[in-house]
Amino acid sequence: MPWFRNFIQLSATFSKQSPSSSPRRAAAAIFVTRSPSLTQLLRHFSTHPQEKYPGLGPTKGDEKPRVVVLGSGWAGCRLIKDIDTKIYDVVCVSPRNHMVFTPLLASTCVGTLEFRSVAEPIGRIQPAISREPGSYFFLANCTGVDFQNHQVHCQTVTEGVETLDPWNFKVAYDKLVIASGAQASTFGIKGANEHATFLREVHHAQEIRRKLLLNLMLSDVPGITDEEKRRLLHCVVVGGGPTGVEFSGELSDFIQKDVHQRYAHVKDYIHVTLVEANEILSSFDDRLRKYAIKQLTKSGVRLVRGIVKDVQAEKIILSDDTEIPYGVLVWSTGVGPSAFVNSLEIPKAPGGRIGIDEWQRVPSVQDVFAIGDCSGFLENTGRPVLPALAQVAERQGKYLAKLLNHLGKAGGGRADAAKELDFGSPFVYRHLGSMATIGRYKALVDLRQSKEGKGLSLAGFVSWFIWRSAYLTRVVSWRNRFYVAINWLTTFVFGRDISRI
Amino acid sequence: MPWFRNFIQLSATFSKQSPSSSPRRAAAAIFVTRSPSLTQLLRHFSTHPQEKYPGLGPTKGDEKPRVVVLGSGWAGCRLIKDIDTKIYDVVCVSPRNHMVFTPLLASTCVGTLEFRSVAEPIGRIQPAISREPGSYFFLANCTGVDFQNHQVHCQTVTEGVETLDPWNFKVAYDKLVIASGAQASTFGIKGANEHATFLREVHHAQEIRRKLLLNLMLSDVPGITDEEKRRLLHCVVVGGGPTGVEFSGELSDFIQKDVHQRYAHVKDYIHVTLVEANEILSSFDDRLRKYAIKQLTKSGVRLVRGIVKDVQAEKIILSDDTEIPYGVLVWSTGVGPSAFVNSLEIPKAPGGRIGIDEWQRVPSVQDVFAIGDCSGFLENTGRPVLPALAQVAERQGKYLAKLLNHLGKAGGGRADAAKELDFGSPFVYRHLGSMATIGRYKALVDLRQSKEGKGLSLAGFVSWFIWRSAYLTRVVSWRNRFYVAINWLTTFVFGRDISRI
Structure with missing residues (x-):
């Protein structure tokens, strides 16, 4: 525990004498002169370059079997968290070094929460990945999978480092878990990719917040027409699912509380419009949907079909x-299937996802599993493709970690070693319900297992309280749980932060 | 107070019935159909464009006199905070909408503190600027000053908005305060501007943190040579003043505590080198300097002259x-004079700063004052140019706010109205001392008024405690004071956050 280490060091500091009371001890330290330090420095850089090693080869007998996980979303991170690192080495390949707590991402766009409160670094989720000699996190994209030779091909993400070109490397796996997620779908609508911002990553939320604050400030500068001001301050959300509705609710909270106070000059120019082709929140109970429509309209959100x-x-x-x-x-x-998933030459599930059986296996190849939004049950399983939800992905990650731990204990951890083993019970998904906030301390909670099923569904302040409590307990680390609570507190007491940094 | 407003709203929410207990009320809200909402929407955008207004004209008799402040650093923000908004309207022109608490900026580069904890939005420093009809914050650069006609020429900062070109506007002033700061000096060394990162703005700290985390991750990917790994993880700091030393100390803390734990694979490859042409911390007491050298060397910082x-x-x-x-x-x-200061055709102080007299006035023109790093006493005042320190700038801002309030009360607030008035006592600077942290819960505190003067100077843990306490009390807002304390606490308990977002 860092705090314990820090405490020890602090105590040690206390017991030492300060140099102000003992000047002679301090005087013993002299400025390092040029020659020795430069010699040291040159020695430091004189190591001959190692021969380029193209990656991690197949594991040997004295090593633990290696699980390679592609992706760091809900599915992959839950698996990484639960996998038994006494049995396996874990290698995670992902273009981002953290998991995003997506249900709270919309709140960060306006500063109700801070960005780092919803980002969980992989090393905090599974400390072994930073410490074990055979476990790694690689900041890279997977470019292809060689299923026959049990290896993945990757390319580093070097964005921002001008002196380094991206390079390719290979990682051999004993077990491969594809958890690379899906990508935002635009249905081929012209210009959507170029001009719209999605809301799936922390950098999307950062972009929205920066743009919103910039537009608020520009609208106040002399020389702008009323029409241009209205345009700049018109926030349009396309898509009336939970993310779109929650973001609209957060925006209207921000407008009513913070813009009215901090940007009083332009407060009458800012508006939110939510565009949806069908019904908003179509997965929710009718009564809740109507309540949401009423509340959003009351908050000034224009709903356009x-x-x-x-x-x-x-x-x-x-x-x-x-x-x-x-x-x-x-x-x-x-969301829809990503380019990477499309490029894989394996049987697909309806909708283009990687086809899996009831044990999350890709049946046509050995030792390959797929979980989360990138996977879907093959038609021959007779099961429907599950919705692209955090709770589905997390449950699959949890299930697969247990399955892999079981195989590892039974001696099936190595490549091609689990063919004859019993895989145990198949994965069964039970929907726990849906929640969505709609702003102004209101939320919807729908605990029915399906749209036709029976169960509790409620809306209003109590739901909002349930929403906050439920997500607070789901936040992965204690650090972020603490920060989410603190952010909520300071937003309540001081308002949202409007520094554009 | 936002918390009070929120509390009222929460209470109101409690007393209302939830729709789950009254479904008929909720059912009354129906989805807004297409036609009416679109009609509303079109009406919303049908206002005819106003004729372009080139800016704010001279203030009229029924308006308050206008103080225009260029810049949002220590000097400008202290002035904006203290100015009497019952007497004056305030217009702040700056390319950033917040003040940076610079003494704590180095701590944000490695995550000891978060970026928003050291950024203070102008609207929080002076709420009138967001609410008063005649007070404004303009996100813009000042491009020139027309001293004869009492107006400044500005250009908006539209970075990030693809649909809007920057535009020019003018702002007439009754009093002009130039507090635009200085810029980092590179002494014309080739490549410094292109390849080095400065440490003056929040975005600099963000860039350093992102680059550091990227390099830590890339060094762990197979296919990189040992030499390249050493290079990527070599952090070089040029300049041994307080900023350079504090940053080196923070870096070595980060390495010893967080890299050793979170990036154990590459911990032996990361090093810090501090390059300085003369002595490090040359403004400090000799004994303290030697102590700093000893401590930094102990922490693994290589000092190169x-x-x-x-x-x-x-x-x-x-x-x-x-x-x-x-x-x-x-x-x-x-730092050295900025391009904007160089472009102003007024007498300069030694070193190229805007020349001022003892009352912070630019003597050659009416109603113009300069404070902070951009200003320096003219040679004919017989006073030395003050060092570019936060405490100098803040004291000047405080002094000038008092002076302007005094003039305003005496009826000299308007342009050309203060010629005959008594300006009161001139500005006198009294150095309060210097402080710097050097990592590992150690700091230097030098309370002597000058290098030759007498007074307390001490180093070690007690100094570190004084350093933290002193800066915590100097943080402008309660919100940020709270967050600085919370950040320090969580860094101690959980370690620094390593998400690369």
Whole structure:
């Protein structure tokens, strides 16, 4: 524990004498002269370059079997957390070194929560990955999988380092877990990728917050027309699922509480419009949906039913040719398979996901599993493809970690060693319900197992309290749980932070 | 107070019935159909564009006199905080909407503190600027001053908004306060501006943190040579003033506590080198300097005395042709006049700063004052140019606010109205002492008024405690004071956050 180490060091510091009371001890330290330090320095850099090693080869008898996990989302991180690192070495390959606590991401766009409160570094989720000699985190994208030779091909992410080109390397696996997620789908609508911001990563939330604050400030500068001011301060959200609705609710809270106080000059110019082709929150109980519509409308969110056909730099165009000018455009219309998943030549599930059986295995190849949004049950399993939800992904990660631990204990950890083993019970998904906040201390909680099922569903302040409590307990680390609570407290007491950094 | 407002709203929420107990009320809200909402929407955007207004004209008799402040650093923000907004309207023009608490900026580069804990939005420093009809914050650069016509020329900062070109506007002033600061000086050394990162703004600290974390991760990927790994993880700091030393201390703390735990695979490859042409911490007592050298060396910081003559993408070259490869290069060798200050055609103080008299006035023109790093006493005042320190700038801002409030009360607030008035006592600077942390719960505190003067000077843990307490009380807002304390606490308990976001 760092605090214990720090405490020891602090105690040691206390017991030492300060140099102010003993100047002679301090005087013993002299400035290092040029020659010796430079000699040291040159020696430090004189090591001959090692021969380039193309990656991690197959594990040997004296090493632990290696589980390679592609991705660091809900599914991959839950697996990494639960896997028994006494049995396996874990290698995680992902272009980001943290997991995003997605249900709270919308709150960070306006500063209700801070970005770091919803980002959980992999090393905190599974400390072995930073310390064990055979476990690694590689900041890289997986470019392909050689299923026959049990290895993945990767390329480093060197963004931001001007002196280093990305390079390729290979990692051999005993077990491969594909948990690379899905990507935001734009249904091929022209301009959506170029002009809209998605809401899936921390950098998306950062971009939205910076743009929103910039537009608020620019609208106050002399020389801008009223029309341009209205456009800059028009926040348009496309997609009426939980993410779109929660973001709209957060925005209207921000406007009513912080913009009215901190940007009083332009408060009458800012508006939120939510565009949805069908019903908003279609997975929720009818009664809850109607409540949400009423509350959002009351908060000043304009609900527009329409289909977007074109996205331009300053406006979106609906299928009936209505033009909606915008200053900030957030796109949240669900997800589809990523380019990486499309490139894999294995049988797919309906919708283009990686096809899996009831044990999360990719049946056509050995030792390969897929979990989370990138995976779906093959048609021959007779099961439906599960929705792209955090709770599905997390449950699959938990299940697969248990399965792999079981195989490892039974001696099936190595490549091709589990063929004859019993895989135990298949994965069964039981929906725990859905929740969504809608702003102004209100939320929806729908605990029915399906749209037709029976169960508790409620809306209002009590739901909001349940929503906050439930997510607070789900936050992975104690550090972030503490910060989420502190952020909520300071937002309540001091308002949201409007520094544009 | 936001918390009070929130409390009222929460109480109101409690007393209302939840729709789950009254479904009929909720059912009354129906989804807004397409036609009405779109009509509203179109009406919302149909306002005819106003004629372009080029800026704020001279204040009229029924308006308050206007103080225009250029800049949002220590000097400008202290003035904005203290100015009497019952007497004056305040317009602040700056390319950033917050003040940076610079003494704690080095701590944010490694995550000891978070970025937002050291950024104070102008609207929090002076709430009138967001609410009063005649007070504004303009996100813009000042491009020139028309002293004869009492107006400043500005250009908006539209960085990040693809649909908006920057535009020019003018602001007339009754009193002008130039507090635009200085810029990092590189002494014309080739490549320094391109390859080094300064440490003056929050985005600099963000860049350093991202680069450091990226390099730590890349060094762990297979296929990198030992030499390249050493280079990537070599942090070189040029400049041995308080900023350079504090940053080196923070870095070595980060390495000893967090890298050893979170990046155990590469912990033996990371090193810090501090390059200084003369003595480090030259303004401090000799005894303290020697103590700092001893402590830094103990923490693994290599101290190199040398003059940088060339900066390349992967290495710096000293005047004796020694090459020092680096992965992260931080440049902190003091400041010089900015391009804006150079462009002003008014008499300058030694060193190129805006020349001022004892009342912080620019004597050659009416109603113009300069404070902070951009200003210096004219030679004919017989006073030395003050050092570029936060405490100088803040004291000048405080002094000038008092002076302007005095003039305003005496009826001299308008342009050209203070010519005959008594300006009161001139500004007198009394140095309160210097402080610097050096890592490992150690700091230096030098309370002598000058290098030759007498007074308390001490180093060690007690100094570190004084350092932390002193800066905690200096943080401007209660919100940030709270967050600085919380950040220190969580760094102690959980370690520093290593998410690369």
